Amino acid sequence: MSDVKKVRIATCSLAGCFGCHMSLLDIDERLFDLLEAVEFDRTPLTDIKHCSPCDVGIVEGGVCNAENVHVLKEFRKNCKVLVAMGACAITGGLPAMRNNIDLWDCFQEVYQYEGGLEGGQIPNDRELPLPFDKVHPIYEVVKVDYFLPGCPPSGEAIWKFLTDLLAGREPKLDYEQLHYD
């Protein structure tokens, strides 16, 4: 195996909860099999901060702020195949529930009005990325090659998807692996 060039994969979580990444870890011992065939570039698992040229990019979460867009474009630029993983990346998901609430009302509720937040302030540091008024799925910003739905997709679905992709097959989930919740 050692002389076979490994497939290079990057992953990230934008406006997501890392649940999809937890689900990736749910493939359990098969992680060892996966690591025979792939190596990880930028991902929360390696803590590498920027993406270098990769074969596959897997994006969890939707786009809710300016930094999300920068990361997403970095992935698109560097990854031959871009995968939207999970409900947030595909529909905006739970974060998109705020899409019909005024952003300022939303901030006030979270940082000022919520019980136990007396004297709370809305964070206003220039280091913080600019939030958008609406959360969007990633395919509304960049071209996406494959979609892996679920909230999160099960470990089985992720394994099926990845093994299909690595074998050069068109990824195809079984009926029970395809779900939006």
Next chain:
Amino acid sequence: MSKTITIDGNEIPFAEGQTIMDAAMAAKIYIPHLCHNPEFKPHGSCKLCTVRANGRAVSACTMPAGEGMVIENKTGELDDERRAIVQMLFVEGNHLCPTCEKSGNCQLQAVAYCLDMMSPHYNHFYPPREVDASHPDVFLDRNRCILCELCVRASRDVDGKNVFGLSGRGIGSRLVVNSASGRLGDSTFAVTDRAAQVCPTGAILIKRQGFSVPIGSRIYDHKPICQVETEGKSGGEHE
């Protein structure tokens, strides 16, 4: 000798006055649909049941079956069109499945699974839609309404109440409630009404029942809607 039509090469009988959908359902052939429920007068609005009858695109739920009619139903081309229709329904409302009590029992979701919809494809509208929680027993969440008029028909034709109607045109179309305030709680609507049971999505939800059926035991968790429907169980209803 009864009259017959042919659907995807299968010859099936029909009785005079039956639609293509009626004949298909009797023969346990699934034609995707959302606004159709055999209990009510056909509406023909969702267009998911579009088939080709003697080469022409028609709605199976409203088109009368005719002797010798040759019908294409399960074709790649028709399913591509159906998938596009479902995708448009998803982006036109706010269908966030992980947040919805109806998930797993939802016909919109189930039809999307059946058509291998991997993403909503189009740009989301995220339209502002009103939620009405004024009724003691029922939520009305317009975010998930697909304007199929099943509740309109059930309330009018079965319950004899006319609680629901559609108002507005195009993207401004919305479900309205027949009460002075426009609120469901001020209408004559009751949880025992047939109209409370027929919503194919999570737009009309009975309170205090959410998530009572665990994941894994819901209607469409293991069986696709095409199988559930042809086995004779009516999908997407509160048990």
